[in-house]
Amino acid sequence: MSRILALSYRIFRQFARDRRTLVLMFLVPVLIMSLFTWLLRAKPEPFRAAIVVPEKSGEMVGDLLRELLTKNGRVIIVPGFSEKGIDAALKDGRIQAAIVLKDADFEQMQAGKRARLEVALEGSEPMSSRDFLSQLQQVQKPLLDTLRGLVALSDENVQLIAPPEIELRFLYGGPDFGEADYFAPPTICFMAFFFVFIVTGVSFLRERSQGTMERLLASPLSQFEIIVGYLFGFLPFALAQTGVILFFVFYILNIHYLGHLASVLAVEFLVVLIASNMGIFFSSFAKNELQMIQFIPLMVLPQVLLSGMLWSVESMPKALQYLAYILPLTYANLALRNLMIKGFSFAQILPEVGALLVFALLMAAAGILTIRKFGALD
Amino acid sequence: MRVVPARHKIENMMDPVVRLEGLQKRFGSREALRGLSLEIPAGITYGLIGPNGSGKTTLIRILAGISKPSAGGAFVLGRRMPDRSVSCALGYMTQAVALYQDLTVEENLQFFGRVYGVTGARLQKRVDELLELVSLSDRRRSLVEEVSGGMKRRVSLACALVHEPKLLFLDEPTAGVDPELRIQFWDYFRRLAASGVSILVSTHHLDEAFRCDRLGLLREGALLKEGAPGDLRREAQTESLEEAFMYFARRTPP
Numbered sequence: 001m002s003r004i005l006a007l008s009y010r011i012f013r014q015f016a017r018d019r020r021t022l023v024l025m026f027l028v029p030v031l032i033m034s035l036f037t038w039l040l041r042a043k044p045e046p047f048r049a050a051i052v053v054p055e056k057s058g059e060m061v062g063d064l065l066r067e068l069l070t071k072n073g074r075v076i077i078v079p080g081f082s083e084k085g086i087d088a089a090l091k092d093g094r095i096q097a098a099i100v101l102k103d104a105d106f107e108q109m110q111a112g113k114r115a116r117l118e119v120a121l122e123g124s125e126p127m128s129s130r131d132f133l134s135q136l137q138q139v140q141k142p143l144l145d146t147l148r149g150l151v152a153l154s155d156e157n158v159q160l161i162a163p164p165e166i167e168l169r170f171l172y173g174g175p176d177f178g179e180a181d182y183f184a185p186p187t188i189c190f191m192a193f194f195f196v197f198i199v200t201g202v203s204f205l206r207e208r209s210q211g212t213m214e215r216l217l218a219s220p221l222s223q224f225e226i227i228v229g230y231l232f233g234f235l236p237f238a239l240a241q242t243g244v245i246l247f248f249v250f251y252i253l254n255i256h257y258l259g260h261l262a263s264v265l266a267v268e269f270l271v272v273l274i275a276s277n278m279g280i281f282f283s284s285f286a287k288n289e290l291q292m293i294q295f296i297p298l299m300v301l302p303q304v305l306l307s308g309m310l311w312s313v314e315s316m317p318k319a320l321q322y323l324a325y326i327l328p329l330t331y332a333n334l335a336l337r338n339l340m341i342k343g344f345s346f347a348q349i350l351p352e353v354g355a356l357l358v359f360a361l362l363m364a365a366a367g368i369l370t371i372r373k374f375g376a377l378d
Numbered sequence: 379m380r381v382v383p384a385r386h387k388i389e390n391m392m393d394p395v396v397r398l399e400g401l402q403k404r405f406g407s408r409e410a411l412r413g414l415s416l417e418i419p420a421g422i423t424y425g426l427i428g429p430n431g432s433g434k435t436t437l438i439r440i441l442a443g444i445s446k447p448s449a450g451g452a453f454v455l456g457r458r459m460p461d462r463s464v465s466c467a468l469g470y471m472t473q474a475v476a477l478y479q480d481l482t483v484e485e486n487l488q489f490f491g492r493v494y495g496v497t498g499a500r501l502q503k504r505v506d507e508l509l510e511l512v513s514l515s516d517r518r519r520s521l522v523e524e525v526s527g528g529m530k531r532r533v534s535l536a537c538a539l540v541h542e543p544k545l546l547f548l549d550e551p552t553a554g555v556d557p558e559l560r561i562q563f564w565d566y567f568r569r570l571a572a573s574g575v576s577i578l579v580s581t582h583h584l585d586e587a588f589r590c591d592r593l594g595l596l597r598e599g600a601l602l603k604e605g606a607p608g609d610l611r612r613e614a615q616t617e618s619l620e621e622a623f624m625y626f627a628r629r630t631p632p
Contacts, residue, residue, distance in 0.1 A: 211476030215537070218442040218470040219493045220462055 021294060028297045035305055035320075042317040046074055047132050050081040050089065050098040054106045061101060061109075064146055068139035075135055090122045090171045093314075097121045097132050105164070109147075114162040123170035124341045125312055126178050136166070172342045173256065181256035185336035186309040186329070188245050192238045192268055193275045193329060194300060199237075200230055200279030201292050209288070213374055223371040227364060231276045238272040239265060258343030266346065267335045270356040274328045277363035284370040303329045308337075328359040393456055395420045395545045395576045396441060400450035403436050403599075410436040411599040413450060418578060418592070423571050425590030425607075426580040427623065433599040434580035435473060438547045441578070442470045455545065466494055469543030473550045475530040476537075479523040483514055483533050486522060487540055494541035501540075508536040511566065528559045535566065546570065548579040552586065564589055584619040595626055602626045 015021065049069070053062035066077045078095050086098045100118040101109075109115035119136065121129050144163055168175060207213045216226060242265065249255040282299065286292040304310070306320060307329035313321055324330045335352035338344040346353075396418040403411040411433045418424045426434050439445040440452050443460035452459045455467055477486050484505060491501045509515045512532035517525055522533060531551070538546065548567070552560045564586065571577055579590065587593050588607050595602040595610075603610060603626040607619065614625035 210479065211472050211474040212478060214439075214444060214472045215470065215476050215490065216493070217444040218465060218468065219490070220465045220495065221493055222462065 020291065024294050024298065028301075032297060032301050032305075035302065039305060039311075039316060039320065042320075044074075044311075044315045046076040047097070047128055047135075048078050048095045049075055049132065050078050050086065050095045052081055052083050052086065052098060052100045054101065054103045058101060058103075058106050060150070061106070061147065064143060065099065065139070068143055069135060072135075075132065086120055087171065090120060093122075095122075096125075096128065099136070109164065112162065115164045116167050117164040118167050118169060120169045121171065123173035123177060124182075124337065126173065126182050128312075128315070129173075133168075177256055177341075180253070181341065182337075183309070184249050184253075184255045184257075185340045186307070186333040188242060188249070188264075189268060189271045189332045189336055190304070190309060190329065191245060192242055193271050193303075193332070195241060196234055196238050196272050196275035197279045197282075197299070198292070198296070199234060200276040201283040201286070201295070202279075202289055204230070204280050204283040205286055205289060205292055208283075208374065217371075217374065223368040226371055227277060227280060227367040230280065231273060234276055235269070235272055238275075239268060242268045257340050259339035260346070263339050263346040263349070264336065267332060267339070267349070267353065267356070270353065270360055271328070271332050273360040274356065274363050277360070277367035280367040281363065281370050284373060303327050306330070308333045328356060328363075331355040331359070393420065394418055395455055396424075396578065397453040398437075398450070399453070401437070401440065401447050401452050402449040403433075403440065403445070404448045409599055411440075411447075414599075414601055415450075416594060416601060416604055418576070420576050421571075421574060422591035423567065423577040423579065423589070425587045425593045426578065426596055427582065427584065427587050427593055427619075428580075428596035429582060431598075432596045434596060435549055436599075437596075438470070438549050438578070438580060442468060442547055466541060467544045469538040469541070469546040471535055471538040471546070471548045471551055473553065475527075475534045477522045477530060477533055480521060482519050482521055483525065483529075484509070484518040486533060486537055490537045491540035496541050504540050504542070508539055511539075511569075512536050528556065531555055531559065531563075535563070539570075543575065545576045546578070548577060550580050550582070552581060552583060560586070584623065587619050595623055597627060 051062050051065055053059060053065075069075045070077060078089075081089060081095070081098065083100055083102075086095075086100070089095045090098065098120045100120065102116070102118070105115040105117070119133070121132070123129055140163060170177070173181065207216070221229070246257075246261070246264065250257050278299075282295050283292060286295070302323075306316070306324045307313075307327050308324065309329070313324045313330060313334075316324065331352045335349045335356070338349050338352070339346075394417040396416075398414045398416050401411055401414040402409070414433075414437065426437065428434055436445065440447055440459060441454050443454075443462065443465055446460060454461075455464045457464045478489065481489065487505045487508060488501060491497070491504060496504060505518075506515075509518050512535060514525075514529060514532060514536075517529060522530060525533070535548075535551065538548075551567075552563055555563065560583070567577055567579065568589070579586075581587065590607065592605065593607055593610060594604045602623075605613070610622050610626075611617070611619065614622035616622050616625060
């Protein structure tokens with residue numbers, strides 16, 4: 001028994017002395033749980049829709065529709081759109097959907113015939129599109145009831161109003177576009193990020209613990225050459241990994257995929273560049289592989305929660321949005337979704353690529369400083 | 379203080395390979411080196427003698443261009459260190475075995491060779507020569523993690539020699555090495571010195587100090603005494619270097 005206690009006591013002593021592990025052990029769960037709860041409890045940003053109805057005559061229907069849709073606060077109606085402006089507004093994100101009742105269809109409706117109601121959806125976020133459509137379904141009955149009442153009062157020729165035929169039109173994605181398609185692009189860059197971060201961090205750590213860092217520092221290699229060498233060492237694996245994921249996702253899982261492979265790989269290259277230097281930087285705070293693993297919850301989980309992987313950054317509370325925009329994966333996710341879901345060209349994702357480049361340069365500088373530090377201190 | 383012109387010629391047989399001018403190194407409040415001044419002439423084997431923590435490794439790291447002096451100057455082959463332009467002329471064998479355990483003996487040698495710009499047929503020739511020198515030709519394809527501790531030491535030395543350095547820093551190369559291998563190591567060093575390589579070797583095996591041309595006795599970051607082993611013994615009027623070391627240590631209270 002005393003032998004067992006000797007062992008337990010020794011482990012307890014060692015663990016209690018490892019301040020960093022202790023802090024992380026208690027701090028990380030608190031941090032992650034508060035972040036998670038904050039995100040889940042936050043009132044999501046309302047869905048932005050526009051309603052286009054025939055001028056004057058149709059305004060009554062439009063007002064009614066707006067009132068019904070915005071009643072529970074999950075949808076707001078952005079005013080002032082004509083039918084022509086819809087596509088541009090969907091593209092630049094001013095609205096996420098538009099309900100269009102054309103003049104001819106309004107007349108059909110007034111005549112008591114089955115009319116078409118056109119619903120144009122931005123479509124790149126399947127969850128919010130679906131939510132909006134179900135809201136629309138819910139208001140259909142009260143809308144028709146009210147209209148019937150009103151029409152019956154005003155127009156003696158019409159007895160009944162048939163429910164309209166809803167015609168969906170998607171700017172991106174499509175009716176079959178689902179969550180799996182939405183999650184595929186960020187998953188690809190997350191895999192590369194995670195893999196390269198850990199592998200670079202651990203091998204850099206090993207370089208230090210096995211003493212070879214001393215030899216590299218004494219060699220003609222500059223700090224810059226060291227980080228570039230590391231990058232090119234892991235890059236083929238990371239890009240091959242992306243290739244395999246893309247192939248699997250596209251051909252086996254039949255995920256919706258647009259855009260050029262070259263652009264996807266270019267974004268991936270930047271992600272790898274950031275991840276490898278981040279690995280180098282973080283490895284300097286770790287004494288061993290175990291401590292490197294402890295960075296995973298601290299480094300990786302917030303990025304999973306905040307970078308727009310699981311829900312779009314736009315739908316998060318404002319304060320967390322600021323946080324999201326200092327995370328590199330946020331930009332990578334945006335860029336990849338724009339490429340793969342919206343079919344953007346490389347020129348159209350240049351803002352995100354620029355942000356990633358800034359991160360890459362910052363992280364490269366951090367990597368270089370990290371290596372320089374090994375020489376100055378002991 | 380002599381000012382070294384920017385385009386000073388590195389190769390000059392008459393110039394000292396190492397010159398220290400009031401070299402200081404502090405880690406926080408701890409003074410690791412307290413104003414060292416000395417010159418090491420070219421072509422000799424210079425021994426740094428001192429107990430653990432006397433500053434031997436700190437000095438060698440500064441000379442190898444890894445660490446920066448806090449004050450004073452360290453000049454290697456005429457260049458104020460750190461200066462990467464001389465690193466190709468320097469070989470550095472660290473105290474611990476610093477090798478890639480998951481690469482083979484040969485791959486380690488090739489890697490360090492390429493880092494120093496040795497490539498192609500010249501690299502292959504060098505690798506073959508060195509494996510021959512440290513008698514590891516038959517283990518060249520073994521992973522480093524699979525070979526014995528003594529073999530790792532020999533590979534580690536070979537890695538410091540691939541690029542044919544003019545000046546070699548050996549940080550306690552024989553610490554924890556069995557007597558047979560120690561004799562072998564000093565045999566390598568003698569051969570290297572004979573081929574014109576200047577060597578700075580640190581050790582706390584005083585019997586090894588006899589094999590050096592000059593000695594520097596280091597204690598708590600300061601130079602106690604410097605000179606040829608024979609002169610030091612004569613001055614201390616003792617037979618052994620241990621006693622000589624104690625003599626100079628007593629004479630200079632810390």
